[in-house]
Amino acid sequence: MRVALTLPILFCSLLTQSAYALMCTKTYAQVQTGMTVAQVQAACGKPKSVQKKRRQLFETQTIQYWSYSSNEPDKRTATAMRDLGYVSEPKQSKQFTIDQNGKVSSISVGGGVLDSTAVCGGLIRVGDPGNVVASYCGQPDARTRGTKRVPRGSVESEVWTYQFDQFRPPVVLTFEKGVLVNINE
Numbered sequence: 001m002r003v004a005l006t007l008p009i010l011f012c013s014l015l016t017q018s019a020y021a022l023m024c025t026k027t028y029a030q031v032q033t034g035m036t037v038a039q040v041q042a043a044c045g046k047p048k049s050v051q052k053k054r055r056q057l058f059e060t061q062t063i064q065y066w067s068y069s070s071n072e073p074d075k076r077t078a079t080a081m082r083d084l085g086y087v088s089e090p091k092q093s094k095q096f097t098i099d100q101n102g103k104v105s106s107i108s109v110g111g112g113v114l115d116s117t118a119v120c121g122g123l124i125r126v127g128d129p130g131n132v133v134a135s136y137c138g139q140p141d142a143r144t145r146g147t148k149r150v151p152r153g154s155v156e157s158e159v160w161t162y163q164f165d166q167f168r169p170p171v172v173l174t175f176e177k178g179v180l181v182n183i184n185e
Contacts, residue, residue: 022171022183025164031173035180037158040173047160048170055157055176058149061100066133066140068094068120094119094137098130157181 021032022044029043041047094117097106104126107114116125122136134140160173174182 020183022173024162025168031180031183033180033183037175037178037180040160040175040180044162047173048163049161051159051161053157053159054154056154057152059152060147061150063100063105063146063148064098064130065142065144065146066096066098066130067142067144068137069141092119096124096130096133096140098133102130104128104130104133 021030023030024044026045027043031040031043035043092110093108094110095108096104099105104124107117107124107126109117109119116123118124120133120137122132124133124136155176158175160175162171162173164171172182172184173180174184
C-alpha cells in the first residue's frame with residue numbers, strides 16, 4: 001500500500017522540477033542551460049508559444065542593527081520635558097540600521113521610523129556614516145547582523161513553451177540575454 005501511494009507523489013514532484021538538460025523528442029537532440037536561442041531552436045524547432053517578461057533582480061546585503069536600549073532619555077529631550085513641566089522623563093529605545101557600506105540606512109526612535117533625529121546630543125540622518133552614530137551615542141548596547149534583499153535592476157527574459165506530445169506536460173524554457181538559463185519539465 002505504501003508503494004502505491006509513494007509512486008504517484010514522487011512522479012508529481014518530478015513534473016515541476018528544474019533540469020539542466022532536455023531531450024527534444026522530434027530530433028533527439030539534447031538541450032542544456034547555457035545554450036543560445038539559435039542553438040535551442042535548431043535542436044527543438046519552433047516553440048508552441050513565446051512570452052516576453054521582465055524579472056526584478058535582487059541582491060542580498062549584510063546589515064547591522066545597532067540598538068541603544070538605555071533607560072535614560074537623551075539630554076535634549078529630558079531638558080525639554082522638564083521645561084514643559086513633565087515629572088517623568090521619557091525613555092526612548094533607539095535603533096540604527098547600518099548598511100554594508102557603513103552608512104545609516106534607517107532610524108527608529110521609540111518605535112517611530114525617521115529620516116533624521118536629534119538624539120544623543122547630535123543630529124543623525126539617514127545616509128550618515130555609522131561612526132557619526134557612535135560619536136554621538138557611544139557603543140551600542142546590542143549589535144546584531146542580518147541580511148536584506150535590495151533591488152538591483154531588472155532583466156528581460158523570454159519564456160518558450162514546448163508541447164512535444166499529448167502524454168507529456170509542457171516544457172518551459174527561460175532565456176535571459178539570449179542564453180538558456182532555466183528548463184522546467
